[in-house]
Amino acid sequence: MMFFSIGDLAHKTGVKVPTIRFYENIGLLAEPMRTEGGQRRYSADDVARLSFIRHARQLGFEVEDVRELLVLSADPDRPCAEVDGIVYRHLDDVKQKIEKLSALQKELERMVCGSRHGSIGECRVIQVLADHDMCESDVH
Amino acid sequence: MMFFSIGDLAHKTGVKVPTIRFYENIGLLAEPMRTEGGQRRYSADDVARLSFIRHARQLGFEVEDVRELLVLSADPDRPCAEVDGIVYRHLDDVKQKIEKLSALQKELERMVCGSRHGSIGECRVIQVLADHDMCESDVH
DNA sequence: CGTACAACCTCTAGTAACTAGAGATGCAAG
């Protein structure tokens, strides 16, 4: 069992079959060998590479970052600075998103707080949406 | 000055001109009057509606939710339950996203923590990416 | 009244990262 099908690769890595083909299309994965009939055949190296990709994607790295990380990881003698840079940038991005979402959460909770009413005519939510001044202004 | 151009509307609401046309295309905004030459002309009602849309979008509601909120807001006698439903669903969504991002943040910080090394050969980040078991397993 | 020119018009395509589907072919088990 040296080589296996795209379905097997999907199973081993948890990446769906169409996504594997997509990664090949955009050059994240190299074109694999083919059977005479034209079906893809993969090796253990492909499992490692695709697992790396999947893991990086799960950690929220963009595909272009993953591409860069793959290039860097292939070169053991280079300094780590570039890798660190990518990670720190991503981390900042994540923190910013958390900030924004927390502000949203607060505003949404403010909106529905005390929302015991009856009809839309006096619906606080609708009123707030219609009048921006009812929000905490610096949020958005 | 009863009616104004798309540029004026953009200025009054903070929504960009192409976005206004886009909202008209997808039916969020009604087709406005036109000059003889075919240019759009808007009224104060359009400012109110578009401001509502912008505000809802800034609060993270999807366009389809905004559409629904607009329908509901036009009907003052209906109960508020549907509006509340939309808001609570969105709020849950926001909370879930915060959860996920916080987990990511933690994992990323774990990854770079103590990342004083030299070359990619012993780069902790690359190692973690290559080996999922180095992560806290329940996160992803 | 003529003209310059910013603002407007429509339409298409591009973004991110896949996912779904159509229609055709391969492969392996019984």
Place this chain on the structure above:
DNA sequence: CTTGCATCTCTAGTTACTAGAGGTTGTACG
């Protein structure tokens, strides 16, 4: 040899816009 699941390629759809091409209108100024 047949059955049927897996695979193949290719196109289009998702979200919410944004960018650009190529052409027209409105208005302010002289």
